[in-house]
Amino acid sequence: MTATLERPIEEAPTAAPTLTKVVGGKTVTMTPEQADAFGRELDAIKERVLADLGERDATYIRSVIKAQRALEVGGRALLFAGIFPPAWLAGTAMLAVSKILDNMEIGHNVMHGQYDWMGDPALTSRNFEWDSACPSDQWRHSHNYMHHTYTNIVGMDRDVGYGILRMSEDQRWAPYYRGNLVYAFVLMVFFQYGVALHELETERIRSGEISIADKREILAGIWKKVKRQTLKDYVAFPLLAGPFAPFVFTGNLTANLIRNVWSYAIIFCGHFPEGVQEFTIEETANESRGQWYFRQLLGSANLTGGKLFHIMSGNLSFQIEHHLFPDVPAHRHAEIAEEVQEICERYGLPYNKGPLPKQFATVVSKIIRLARKPR
């Protein structure tokens, strides 16, 4: 829902302190007055875009949906002829692209409430369900509310390491984290299940803070969704293909794997590349709206690329704009990114961006570095 930005951020009783962060060896500061002015400039962009929403946005999302459904039907049909290698390859690729579009440009963005203004029940955030193991209602809580509100606050934003990885110096090291790279790899391969288990808060269960019984409802929701997704991709569609079942099975498995790896890469490049900042609970106590924007900016990183790349990333390649304006339709981010960047320059704020291979390499090196015991 739109609760993320609309959520009233408590005004500081006294003037909030000047924020200071060291980004890439350079000290970045922002006084409370600067933060207010910065926030007002960003608010103005958001208001302008929201006032302009209309038919163009409706047509855009519907055309993406149409393409996704066509790719899905076509891909599944081709997989039925999967005994011929070209058909298997094309079918798997089409199904993978369809699942990526479904999860990212459609699912993630619709569930953010980016299209709620249309009043179409099929595109309403609280109705939408995606082709992923994670139940959408749980996602909306853990992602839209928790992650987008408390972005990069270590100890509050569970997307910092997902309760499995050490992704920040501020997370205390333990011998368990020696396996950081292994866990990260396993998470990549099974990403949709990792996302599905997010609301289970396994780290709190492991530490004994809560018991599995406390999560019975969450678990039931996950099980219900996982069961249907598994039945669909790994039982029903293969059986329908009769003797060609193995081709459909492996095609679906591969398509899911491709979607997992791709979405993992894009998402890890959103908050974990070198230079992205984490925050402490103390640092962010009583933050103003402008300071919330400051945290969103410093806690996110963009990916550079062409139009098709942006669509395939669900426009999460504009992670900064997405975190500043989570309920603005994501295909609009490209149009406002230049302006956001110009504002950041004026305030002397870093705007982290780079191509996918470079950004992802810094993420991997961070995973490896943080596995080691700090000296």
Add this chain to the structure above:
Amino acid sequence: MFTQALKPRLRDRVLRSSLVDLLTGPHGVDRYTELVEPTWTSGDARAKIVAVLRDTPRSVTLTLEPNTVFTAASPLRAGQHVTLTVEVDGRRQTRCYSPANAEGDRLIELTIGVHDGGRVSQHLYRHAQPGLVVGLTVGGGDFVLPAERPRRILFVSGGSGITPVMSMLRTLVAEGFGGDIAFVHYARTPEEACYRAELAAMPGVRVLHGYTRDGVGDLTGKFDADHLDAAMPSPGRRAGAERPGNDLAIFVCGPPALVDAVREQCPVALSESFVPPVFEVPTEASGGLVSFADSGVAVTDDGRSLLEQAEAAGLKPESGCRMGICHTCTRRKTSGAVKNLITGAVSTTEGEDVQICVTAPVGDVALAL
């Protein structure tokens, strides 16, 4: 004959099977079939516009072919309304209209009066064209002919209020009604009077036109006792009967002023008004805590409807008519007392569905929204 009946049923059975539901999950089969043919849905009642007529300068007549979901719903009786959903600049808008076609017709005919500043009516007047697909659901309503037809029937309508009357007239003509029918219709000018030619040729119906702005009609001025006498002498009043018996029915549909004028002469007239009634706004807000539980938002009651208060809090609940008839905005009230702004009735039932556009809080209220 047999195969014709079997075909759609078999198709529907396949489409609604749990296997197809699994295979098309999580979106559901409609989200695929609608891309082939927008009206081909098994859950959403929709219709395709097959003809558009701009008969008068201030109205547009749409002929709609409803899909099977609409036709499978409880049949629409003459005089009842439907809800039409259309997208204007990417945003869904829902309005209620009374069809003008005879009861039982396969095609639905809507004549929509253009209102100044009316988003939907202006949009349809300018842009409606054959092929456009709209949402169309059976609405209902009590503005209907009695099952046992009276001997004499008087209809009075103003402006676009003519449509339910046309539906009843066409239905009566089609069933070969043998009694007396009189119809008084008010329009601003002769050019703006819808269905003039058809009414002039309608057998067995005494039609009287009144024009409120320009042009000479059969009647002058606003509805009064003289107009009543001209249309149907002694409609039960002068015979001393306060209530017309089974032999007479009076229907009025139009702006509130016309409805009031008719009811002054004939208190038992069955009426329908298209203009939203003015709510009696509570003189003071209860000041209770209104919590929209699903959104995690709570506000202090300011006396307005739950819908307006939710919107003021930045939420975007679905809504339609905003006058309490289409049920688009219905939400579950989990606790607290609420007041219906139309009837003034206060309800304290736990866990009841309320139409939030016409419901205001009385004290603390929790809503699943």
